[in-house]
Amino acid sequence: MSQSYGSYDPYGQQQQNNGYPPQQGHQNPYADVEQGYEMQQQQQPVDPNTLLNEVREINDGIRTLKAKREGQLAVAQNALLESNTGREDQSARGYLEEIERELNDGFYKLKDDLRKIKNTKGSDNVHSQIAVTGRNLGAEIEQYQKSQSEFTKRLKEQVRRRYQIANPEASPDEVDQGVESVLAGTEQSFQVAGARNKRANDVRQATQERSAAIRKIEQDMIEVGRLVQEIAELVQQQEPAVQQINQGAENVAHDLQNANTQLGQAVVSARKARRWKWYALIIVVIIIAIIVAVAVGVTQSK
Template identity: 35%
Template sequence: MEMQPLTGAPGAPYSQSSTPVPQRDPNALLNECREVSRNLDIVETRLPELQRLQKNFTSGGGASAQQVDGLSADIMTQYRGLADRVRRIKGQPDAGNPRNRPQIDVLDRRMKRSINQFQQAESQFRKEVQEQQRRQYMIVNPSATEQELDEVTAAGTDVQIFQQALMNADRRGQAQSTLRNVQQRHEAIQQIERTLMELQQLFQDLDTMIVEQEPMVQNIETKAEETNTHLEAGNVHVAKAVVSARAARKKKWICLGIVVAIIIIVIAIIFAYGATAGHWFG
């Protein structure tokens, strides 16, 4: 029985896996993209509510710093979770499939635009809080220079500067309420800075996710190429073994033919000798 190559032979032991491979849903990534997009719609509907609270806070309309911070933190948590989902989608092995790539790119751009909207709202809020700080300082120190006003809006120094200005202006009676308002706005500025830093980090994570996944994809491709190379090498060895077996069998038949021919020749010589001598047929 001849040996067969590993591929292309019916019933070859290594041509198929005996264990069925589970089939991945071809629409899984597209469905995930649609789900993330729907959740982005929900988050974006909360941004106008956040902006309304921020304006009420800076205008003294009744919104507290706790309300603003709470809603902002909640929205930040939602963006963080959605950005993580986008990164996981982009890291899937079939994310580069021509069927999936366009939709994933659309989702990635949509995610970044949405984060940018949140950044703009926070940046505008920071600007309004800083402007309010400047106005408050001008009230307690009308002769303040531009440098002093810039220092007032610098993180970490505004409370001390306000306190000193109130003491110098001899407005001790209103110091407590003014300092409380200043402290709230100072904490608001710090929270805004933390939020903006985290949003910037989300942008960087979205941009670096593909780079982080590329070595993994390359490794998968390398392993696949190595497997294919080994399979081809195995086929070559098997093909050589088949040729060798055929050659050995051919040599065996040649040797057998030579032996038979020799035996026939020997028998012919013996009969010829006996006939010539006349002893066998007389």
């Protein structure tokens, strides 16, 4: 697992800068090799320490992707929102798609790595770590979805404003229909009376770039949604082992508590027993003293 989670690209394909290429789902070209490796892992138990190290690497990968989401993705989103020229729009969207692709591929790789460990024979403690790590991965992907959803909302607001700039005479209904057509990709250019100036052309291109970015994000979110479901199912499969561990821990704690209670009772009983022994010893000494005193008194009187 030495590959970088931030730049892992199993496809070797370059996304287009204009438009959005057809999607066929996230496929793994090494699936057959990985299946053979997983079958071998299932047959041969692996040292739990090795598995725990691999789980830690996945957690490191999650932190790396989180940093990329909070850093590079946020920068790329703002760059597209703030761009003003056609050239800036193209450059910003190209960079944004690159970061999105790295994040998506990174999430898929982490999920595949987690699934491989899960299918490997190991201790129940390792399985519990897998469940925790799976939930962490799912939570980070949900944060990514939230970020993209908020960004898409802001892009749509920009599309509407810029469509209105390019079509100042359009009625509200015409603006709604036009924006919907642009977002759907059915309207590729605006009809601006007299082709007023370069500003109008920039507005058209900016709207097209943003609508293309929106369509790509929406398609990506469909794939990411499936990924979240797969991770949720993987974590759910680990729950019986986790529950068994938790139940075992509860039983140990309960037994330990009972043992402490019984030990405390034994200590109290021992203290009481020692106290009664002292009482008995004192009584015996008193009786002996009385007997001796009586004997001495009788002897002296005779």
